[in-house]
Amino acid sequence: MAIVGYARVSSAGQDHATQIEKLKAAGATKLFEEKRSGTDKARPELAKCLDYVREGDTLIITKLDRLARSAAHLHEIVEGLNAKGVGFKVLDDPSLDTTTRTGRLVFGILASIAEFETALRRERQMEGIAKAKAEGRTGGRPATVTPEIRAEIARRSGEGESIRKIAAQVGFSKATVQKVLAN
Template sequence: MDGKVIGYARVSSTGQDYDTQVERLKAAGATKVFNERQSGLDRERPELAKCLDYVREGDTLVVTKLDRLARSAGHLHEIVEGLNAKGVGFRVLDDASLDTTTRTGKLVFGILASIAEFETALRKERQLEGIARAKAEGRTGGRPAMVTSDVKAEIAKLNAGGMSIRKVAAQVGFSKATVQKILAAATAGKT
């Protein structure tokens, strides 16, 4: 089944121009090119989503450089797995080894997928080690509580002295909503 070549071009900033990418993709046989001006770090890239939805079995998705498509080895693996599931090939013009329409390209992607899984496992292991170390040192997650018992006492004292909630909030440096919650909790006997 002969499919179409579909291109995807992306630039990060308004000062950049993707015309060169589009020309190269068309020269490589792309009959349709999706392009967008958006950071590669953005999770939501509407044109990429449209492109991945558009491609059909037998098509080949082509990009000029790998960083135009994926943010990391894991993200690349996720995209290519989706393409493989649809029967869509993938090529990178600036790196001939990244071509899932060839045996060698499939091998390279298999290696990249293994590296991505390894990186994820290492990150998780380091995170768990850090959490265990913090617990051993008596630290728990999250930032330290800012509303201490001293602050609660000061809020109650100022309010009991007839100061408005707005003025109490300005005095202690918290929002009006925070002061209201503290006073409500004190009234309910939760202090």
């Protein structure tokens, strides 16, 4: 039954010495530290930490934002820890402690909020897509080669102009002119 600590700062210019001190003072015997943005999905030390912890261990952090990017991400991490039988504590917020009944209740509430946030985001996204479709927008960047330009390229090519000259006249690259002529 080990207490495992995870410390993170966002940039190389920052120092996580204060986090390390707090984690050691709380009894952490194994520490994982990294200097990466919280929005960075590739956090190798966090991955090693989550792989390292075993049933009966407790993962501790100093602040919630050191671990997760969002409530949904936090829920995902804590669910993984729970599945392994690993407890979780946030030192600066004693209510976030899955080793107690109250802490598990708080995480249940956070999980519900995370699911709610995800559902709202998805709902807004679907509304935006439906509105765009109703307005005739199908997604992606608007086409820059209009039917008129296509006709101009075809006409000039039919008259024997070089691709380079056509491209200069219509204001597109040679590659674009070649694609138009290939279709």
